[in-house]
Amino acid sequence: MSDDYDAIVIGAGNAGLSSAATLQRGGRRTLLLERHNIPGGAATSFVRGRFEFEVSLHQLGGMGNGPLRQVLDQLDVTRRLKFLEERDLYRTVVPGVLDITLPADWQGVADAIEDSFPGNRARVESFLELCQEVGSWQLVARASLHQPQEQAAWLRGLPRVRRNGLRPAKEVLDEYFDDDRIKHVLASYWSYNGQPPSTLPFMDLARILTLYLEYKPYHLRGGSQAMSSAMLDSFLEAGGDVRFDSNVAEIRTRQGTVVGVRLDNGDEYDARMVVSNASAVTTYTRMLDPTVVPDSVLRDLRSRKLGISGTITYLGLDATARELGFTAGTNMITSELAENTVRDSMHSLDPTPYVVASCYDVDPIGFAPPRASHVAIFSVQYGRVWDTLAPEDYARAKYAYAQSQLDLVEVISPGLRDVIEEAEVATPHTLRRYLGHPGGAIYGFDQDITDSWLFRDADLKPNVPGLFLLSAWTTAGGYNPTIVTAARFSQRLLQL
Amino acid sequence: MPAHPLARFFDHVDDVTAEIARREAGGVAHPAAVDDEIAVCHPKQLDLVVAEVITETATTKTFRLRRATGELLPPFQAGQYISLRLQIDGVRTSRAFSVSSSPTERRHYDLTVRRVPGGCVSNHLLDTITPGDRLVSSGPIGTFHYNPLFHGEDLVFLAGGSGVTPAMSMIREVVNRGLPRTLHLVYGSRRADDIIFRAELDQIARGCPEITVDHVISEPDADWSGPTGFLSAAVVERLAGPLRGRMTYVCGPPAMYAYQLRQLDRMGHPRRRVRLEANGIALPAGEDHDWPADVDPTAEVTVAVRGRGAFRTPRNRALLDALEDNGFQLEASCRSGECSMCRVRVVRGSVFTAAEARLRTSDRDFGFTHSCAAYPVTDVEVDF
Numbered sequence: 001m002s003d004d005y006d007a008i009v010i011g012a013g014n015a016g017l018s019s020a021a022t023l024q025r026g027g028r029r030t031l032l033l034e035r036h037n038i039p040g041g042a043a044t045s046f047v048r049g050r051f052e053f054e055v056s057l058h059q060l061g062g063m064g065n066g067p068l069r070q071v072l073d074q075l076d077v078t079r080r081l082k083f084l085e086e087r088d089l090y091r092t093v094v095p096g097v098l099d100i101t102l103p104a105d106w107q108g109v110a111d112a113i114e115d116s117f118p119g120n121r122a123r124v125e126s127f128l129e130l131c132q133e134v135g136s137w138q139l140v141a142r143a144s145l146h147q148p149q150e151q152a153a154w155l156r157g158l159p160r161v162r163r164n165g166l167r168p169a170k171e172v173l174d175e176y177f178d179d180d181r182i183k184h185v186l187a188s189y190w191s192y193n194g195q196p197p198s199t200l201p202f203m204d205l206a207r208i209l210t211l212y213l214e215y216k217p218y219h220l221r222g223g224s225q226a227m228s229s230a231m232l233d234s235f236l237e238a239g240g241d242v243r244f245d246s247n248v249a250e251i252r253t254r255q256g257t258v259v260g261v262r263l264d265n266g267d268e269y270d271a272r273m274v275v276s277n278a279s280a281v282t283t284y285t286r287m288l289d290p291t292v293v294p295d296s297v298l299r300d301l302r303s304r305k306l307g308i309s310g311t312i313t314y315l316g317l318d319a320t321a322r323e324l325g326f327t328a329g330t331n332m333i334t335s336e337l338a339e340n341t342v343r344d345s346m347h348s349l350d351p352t353p354y355v356v357a358s359c360y361d362v363d364p365i366g367f368a369p370p371r372a373s374h375v376a377i378f379s380v381q382y383g384r385v386w387d388t389l390a391p392e393d394y395a396r397a398k399y400a401y402a403q404s405q406l407d408l409v410e411v412i413s414p415g416l417r418d419v420i421e422e423a424e425v426a427t428p429h430t431l432r433r434y435l436g437h438p439g440g441a442i443y444g445f446d447q448d449i450t451d452s453w454l455f456r457d458a459d460l461k462p463n464v465p466g467l468f469l470l471s472a473w474t475t476a477g478g479y480n481p482t483i484v485t486a487a488r489f490s491q492r493l494l495q496l
Numbered sequence: 497m498p499a500h501p502l503a504r505f506f507d508h509v510d511d512v513t514a515e516i517a518r519r520e521a522g523g524v525a526h527p528a529a530v531d532d533e534i535a536v537c538h539p540k541q542l543d544l545v546v547a548e549v550i551t552e553t554a555t556t557k558t559f560r561l562r563r564a565t566g567e568l569l570p571p572f573q574a575g576q577y578i579s580l581r582l583q584i585d586g587v588r589t590s591r592a593f594s595v596s597s598s599p600t601e602r603r604h605y606d607l608t609v610r611r612v613p614g615g616c617v618s619n620h621l622l623d624t625i626t627p628g629d630r631l632v633s634s635g636p637i638g639t640f641h642y643n644p645l646f647h648g649e650d651l652v653f654l655a656g657g658s659g660v661t662p663a664m665s666m667i668r669e670v671v672n673r674g675l676p677r678t679l680h681l682v683y684g685s686r687r688a689d690d691i692i693f694r695a696e697l698d699q700i701a702r703g704c705p706e707i708t709v710d711h712v713i714s715e716p717d718a719d720w721s722g723p724t725g726f727l728s729a730a731v732v733e734r735l736a737g738p739l740r741g742r743m744t745y746v747c748g749p750p751a752m753y754a755y756q757l758r759q760l761d762r763m764g765h766p767r768r769r770v771r772l773e774a775n776g777i778a779l780p781a782g783e784d785h786d787w788p789a790d791v792d793p794t795a796e797v798t799v800a801v802r803g804r805g806a807f808r809t810p811r812n813r814a815l816l817d818a819l820e821d822n823g824f825q826l827e828a829s830c831r832s833g834e835c836s837m838c839r840v841r842v843v844r845g846s847v848f849t850a851a852e853a854r855l856r857t858s859d860r861d862f863g864f865t866h867s868c869a870a871y872p873v874t875d876v877e878v879d880f
Contacts, residue, residue, distance in 0.1 A: 037827065037839045037880065038864065046836070047854040048639060141502065148501045155505045166508045222857040229862040244880060245827060281526045302523030303516060313645070318768045366857055391537055392571045392602070399644045406645065420646035421768035424639075433534045438526050450516050454503040 005031045005241075005271040007493075008261055010248045010287075013041025013435075014479060015470040015486035016277030017231035021075045022490035023275075024240035031269055032235060032242040033261065035436065039242075040228030041277070042435060042442065043479070045367070048422040051316030051374055052367040056442070057224035058192065058358050058378075059086060059217035059330060061208070062480035066215030067139055071487040076237075080230035082221035084363050089212055091328035092188045094337055095411045098181045101328050106132070106213050117182050127176045127186065128209075130160060135210025137161045138203050142453055142475075143488050145460070161203075166449055169205040170197035170339075180337050188332040191356050191380050192478065193447050194308035196339050201449040204476070211480055219329070219365045224479070251276070251287045251467060258466030272466055273493065277486075279437045280444065280459075280473035281306075288464060297463045300456075307447060307477070308346065309383040309428035309440035313402040315375045316368065316422030324373060325413045326359035333357060333408050345379070349386070349397055351404030352379040357412070372421070377405045383428035383439035398425045443477025460489055468493065537570050537635070542578065544631045547604060552692050555611040556658065557622055558596065560604050561631060568602040572636030574665040575745075575773070578605065579634040579829045584620050589820050590828050591617040594747075594773070595636065596661040596693075598668035605636075608692060610658040634829055640747070640773040642666060642677075647743040647771075651679045652736050654727050654756055656748025657690070662773060663747065664693050671704055680708040680736045684727045684748070686715045710735040729759040739765045747773035750832075754778065774832035777850045781812040781871040787848060788873060797872045802843060802879040815840065815847065815867035815878065826867065826880050833869035840867045845876030 009020040012034035024030040038044060042056040062068030063083055072078045089109070091101040100116045102109045106128055114121045137158055144151050155162060164172055169190070173183040187197040189208045195201070220226055232242065249264040251274055260270035276283040281301060284293050317324060334342060335353040342354045361373035368374040379401075389397050402425045410416050428440030435442070445451050453459065459474040468489070472478070475485040503509050527533065548560040563569050577594045597606035612618045625631075640662060642651075653663045663681050670677050685691045691711055701709040712723045712731055723731055732739075744765065746756050753772055760770055782793025793812040800806035801824055809818035816828055816838050828838040833852030842863045849855065853869035867878070 037837070045856050045858070047856055052856050145500065151502055152505070155502055162505050163507050166506045166512060222861060225856060225858040226861065229858050229864075233862065282530065285526075286529075299520050299523070302525055303519040304523075306526060318766070387533075394537065394571065395573055402645055417646065419768070423643055423645040425645075429534075429537070432530060433538055436530055438530055449512050450519065452512075453500060454506070455499045455512055455516060457498045457500040 005029050005269060007031070007273040007275060008033065008269055008271040009275045009277060010251075010261065010283075011035075011041065011277030011471070012039035012228070012232065012242070013277045013471065013482070014043050014228070015472070015475075015482040016041070016275070017228060017235065018071065018075070018483040018486035019275045019277070019470050019490040020240060021077075021231055021235040021238070022487045023493065024235050024238040025075065026491070026494040028494065030235070030240050031271070032240060033246040033248055033263070033269075034242065034244050035247045037244045038225070038228070039232040040225055043224035043228045045223045045225045048314075048316060048424055050369045050372065051422050052223070053314040053316070053374060053424070054223040054360055054365065054367060054376060057220065057479060058356065059212065060220060060479055061211030061217060062215055062484065063218045064215035066211065066480070067143065067484045068480045069215070071484050075231065075234045075487065077227070077230045077234050080233065081226055084219040084221065084365065086217040086219060086329055086363050088328045088330070089217065090188055090330040090332055091412075092185045092332045093412055094181075094184065094334050097337060098185065100185055102185070104212055104216050109213065113182060113185065117179055120177070120179065120182060123176050124182070127173075128213075130164065130172070131206040131209045132214070133158065134161050134165055134203050134206035135208075136214070138165075138207045139210065143484065145453070146492060165201075165203040167202045168198050168449075169200040169202045172202045173197065184334070184337050191332070191354075191378070194380055194443055194477070195446070195448050196343050198339060199448045201447075201452060203452070204447065207476075217330075219360065219363055221366055223365055223367060248278070248287065251283070253289055253292045253464065256292045256465060258464060273468070273496075274466060275468045275470055275490070277471050279441070279471065280469055281438050282436065283467075283469055292464050294463055296458070300458065304451065305446040306383065306439035307441040307443045307445050308380045309431050309442055311352075311379050311381050311398070311401055311405070311428065312426045313377040313405050314422075314424045314426070315377070315416075315420055317373050317375060317416065317419050318421045319373065319419040320371055321359050321361040321373045324359070324416055324419070326362055326373070326375070329359055329362040331357040331359070331409075331412060333411055335408065346381050347385050349389075349401060352401065352408065355379050355405050355408045357409045375409070377409055379405060381428055383432060383441065386428045394429070398427050401425075401427075442472070444471065444473035447477065539570060539635045541581075542569070542633045542635060544605075544633060546625055546627050546629045546631065548627055549625065552608060553690055555690070556608060556692050558606050558608045559621065559625060560606050562604045564630065569605055570635050571602065572599050573641035574599050574669045575641035575662040576636045576638040577662075577830070578607070578636055580607075580617070581632045581634070582617060582620070584616060587820055588825060589617065589817075590831070592830050592832070594638075594662040594665065596664045598665060598672050600669060600672040608658065608661045608664070610692070637829055637835065639834070640745070640771060648741075649677045650742045651677065652732075652739060652742050652744040653679060653681045654732065654744060654746045654748075655681060655683045656727070656752045657685060658692065659748030659752070659773065659775070660692050661747075663745070664697075667697070667700060667707055670706055671700055675706070678706045678708070680710075682710045682712060682727055682732055682735050684712045684714060686713070687717065688713055688720050727756060727759065729762040732759065733763060739763055739769070741766065741769050743769050743771065745771045745773070747775065750776040750778040774830050774834035774852065776832050777814070777852050777869055779850070781814075781848060781850070784848070784850060786851070791873055793871075798875040799872055800844075800875075800877040802877055809872070811871055811873060813871070815870045815872060818872075819867065828868060831868040833866050836866060838867045839864055840870075840878045840880040842870075843877050843879050845872065845874040847871060847876060848873050
């Protein structure tokens with residue numbers, strides 16, 4: 001088979017879809033190849049009994065008039081979807097220590113914290129102001145990598161960004177607050193990055209808070225799969241070709257330059273540009289002739305750690321969110337304030353001290369039947385700890401771990417276990433299987449400060465001529481970063 | 497790896513670049529052979545050899561399958577199935593069979609197969625497979641298994657005919673592992689000599705207080721003194737006692753489910769305490785009351801496969817079967833609407849999708865369906 005395409009995109013995950021739609025709509029004949037029988041990658045859903053389950057989308061950031069919204073508008077995707085704005089950022093609970101819900105509003109956050117921890121309003125407002133400045137800077141700067149002069153001039157005038165951007169979130173929080181409870185509440189989004197506060201880059205905490213406070217958190221009718229399918233339709237309507245159940249075994253090169261791909265069934269397709277939405281590790285070390293991969297790339301790969309994966313228990317519950325005690329969609333529950341307990345648990349199969357419990361029926365996305373609800377309980381974990389299990393011990397271990405997640409959620413939802421109608425547990429092994437990512441890493445490499453785009457300028461470069469990597473492995477993980485970066489980068493590929 | 501020109505404007509930039517240099521010096525390669533790691537529990541394909549064929553009843557045999565390589569088979573959860581991939585009369589197809597052996601035994605999987613009138617695959621296996629033959633299957637899959645998060649320790653299993661096979665695996669596991677779990681099997685067969693695993697079940701029930709077995713016969717002869725009829729609310733209540741929220745598994749012929757759910761509902765048993773094994777499509781397309789009026793289910797329509805050709809097929813032939821009949825290959829596993837492996841997109845025309853298909857909101861909105869449970873109503877074009 002030898003169709004002539006201008007570009008081939010490997011993988012119909014968020015970044016792959018965004019890139020393929022951008023290229024095709026920009027007039028490049030594009031072939032999109034996907035291993036599974038649906039688009040989406042992690043942006044998908046599955047059904048058990050009466051329930052549909054959202055696999056990965058906790059809260060969609062960057063909508064409102066934010067960067068994601070602009071990209072979805074440009075790709076003619078927005079009109080195909082129904083977005084639901086959430087009222088709250090999250091509810092944070094440490095049993096016996098604190099229980100607070102932050103609304104999705106800068107001033108509302110300050111008010112809520114003042115209500116729970118009086119006497120801190122001025123500090124909170126000043127901290128949020130810093131977050132907004134650093135967060136807004138990063139959102140613009142990361143999208144403007146190709147304009148270094150303008151960006152440098154702007155950054156020169158932002159001394160607080162330059163002073164605080166690279167610091168760990170914990171250090172900045174310590175500077176602003178004495179009360180550990182307030183620091184805990186304001187750092188709750190660490191799990192959306194994967195680094196606990198002492199290694200979470202402040203610029204990333206600031207970016208995440210800005211995405212949700214400035215542009216509001218959203219859910220989607222039909223879940224993330226609706227958005228994947230809508231991006232696919234935008235691509236197809238522009239004349240793009242997609243092949244499902246198509247597993248790329250090799251990126252073909254000639255004299256060191258990309259000339260196409262070969263599938264595991266032997267089919268070959270030609271194109272002078274290939275965009276890989278597969279993991280950087282797989283792309284560089286499995287799909288390419290080793291002699292064409294520069295040593296600098298391999299050295300860089302070795303220097304980076306596989307990022308977090310997670311264990312997620314999906315529950316279909318025969319009761320309403322209200323009956324269950326879910327007042328907020330997103331619930332961060334931690335057994336104690338000490339960060340070390342959480343950090344250690346990410347490398348352990350012991351009972352978890354930490355969950356994010358997302359209830360998709362406080363602002364219903366339509367996945368649960370009437371009078372029922374759908375909850376996903378997520379604990380950050382590194383994949384490696386699951387590799388220590390013998391295959392025959394795996395099922396028992398995953399249910400035991402899930403039991404400890406349920407124990408924590410019952411703090412805010414007593415009796416939850418009595419109304420379980422469906423329950424499915426996904427571990428790092430599950431995520432590895434469905435995403436094809438080493439270690440089941442969901443956000444690519446570990447997102448400490450060394451992973452920042454500020455220090456990984458070659459991530460988006462064609463280190464093998466004709467090959468571009470667009471995924472959580474080459475930009476920040478999550479919906480807004482991957483979709484926006486892929487679209488903007490592919491826009492620039494159109495000028496080549 | 498070079499830093500972006502903006503990095504140098506930041507405080508602490510040297511600390512970060514020094515840390516990166518340190519990691520580059522001491523770094524190790526990442527595990528890249530993801531597919532090999534996944535294959536331990538989820539092999540893309542199992543190459544099997546028939547070690548033994550055991551006659552269970554006049555119409556039923558157990559095929560004992562070992563891995564052709566001699567390695568242990570992947571672990572599974574009692575109640576799960578594998579999908580055999582076969583070529584019969586030139587047509588490539590697949591069929592799901594629950595594993596009846598215990599999950600504690602990984603040297604072999606037992607598949608227990610009953611003759612079905614008109615059953616193409618079951619009868620092919622019963623009539624042609626002998627020890628030494630090679631078979632190919634998927635890895636173990638399926639959601640019909642015990643889940644300790646909510647099933648509890650006091651279980652009821654309502655089985656009909658060959659629907660006893662997953663129960664047998666669950667019972668064997670309770671016995672082999674000495675699990676603190678009780679299971680009451682109420683097992684309906686047509687005749688006493690149709691009962692599969694009768695000797696072993698009765699022996700386990702005598703020796704193991706956790707396991708209770710009741711046989712119910714719908715067409716008893718004069719020798720049968722046990723319970724008779726179907727697994728009605730009255731029969732189940734009399735044999736198993738009040739269900740009181742006990743998790744109740746149901747597995748049997750597709751036609752059994754609607755009846756069994758009515759009986760359980762009559763007993764006041766909440767739906768969330770019932771687990772159904774996906775087991776085929778209950779009603780032929782034209783007989784489903786949702787089938788569009790005035791559309792002849794036997795008439796032929798044209799099915800086109802995007803970019804790859806077209807063929808004629810009767811409306812009441814499931815798309816998956818029709819595609820296989822005509823030489824098109826696609827992944828399929830449960831063939832009962834549930835697993836979604838055989839998903840296709842309908843890009844033109846309309847299909848009727850049976851209620852067994854577990855479609856998602858976005859599938860309906862964007863035209864995806866499960867081809868094992870979908871029937872072409874008009875001329876259609878599909879893509880997969």
